[in-house]
Amino acid sequence: MVNIDDFVKRLEIILDYYGVNASSFADKIGVQRSSMSHLLSGRNKPSLDFVMKIIEVFPDVDIYWLLNGKGNFPKTNEDSTLQFEVISEIEKTIPPTSSNENFNTIDLFSEINPEKEKVETQNTSSIKNTIFNPDEDEVEKIIFFYKNGKFKTYVP
Template sequence: MDEYDLNATSFADAIDVGRSSISHIISGRNKPSLEFVMKIIAAFPEVELYWLLNGKGSFPKKTIVNIPPRKNDENQLEANFEEKKQSEQKDTPDSIEQIFPNQSESRTSSNSEIEQIVIFYKDGTFKNFLP
């Protein structure tokens, strides 16, 4: 309202709501409804929704121009993805000892019983064995 030098009455008229709605929101009696917020955004498209809801961000809204990637950029994105995928595969441990280095000790006490054995395969499948 301050930005456009509007009083409560003219602001209510601009967003097509009742004047009492503005009065109640300004006084703190009521919180704005989603419909109320959407009317503000419709009447003033330069108002950033996040700024309006949270008081953070920028006002007026900064326009972001979406430029489609060039063909070379798409190829570079695919190459970066493949490189990241390969580096993640290199970091994958080959054995249970690499995952749990301090847990590879033998448990042969007479009180220990095997509850289940699960074998995981590299293709993402597994087999579950119950004694």
């Protein structure tokens, strides 16, 4: 877990290193100034999105250093070489996949048991009649889901 006080100290080190104030730093990474203020005051904890924006805009910031205080700031050539080696090892362990694979042709529901489906339908229809009472329950909205991934919402 990230210690918020230590994270704030490291964030202040980054601000000093780049010679920017909290407002301009927030503008550069694309977050609201108020969120930066809340973070520096210790009111809020940093989100993953916030951390990733810092790493994206300021490549000299090491994510491990920012989060845990381990590593170096600014990054050294040794750090980037180590990261390249780790990425290379990960790529070696991932099996290659063909770009022509079409995952849409797999029918995940082809093995549905029709008898079981019929029983479930019978049970739900009897349950529907006992649970839903139009006099007591008011329908908020009805949603239809289509096989092509689209849906329509009706509000009575």
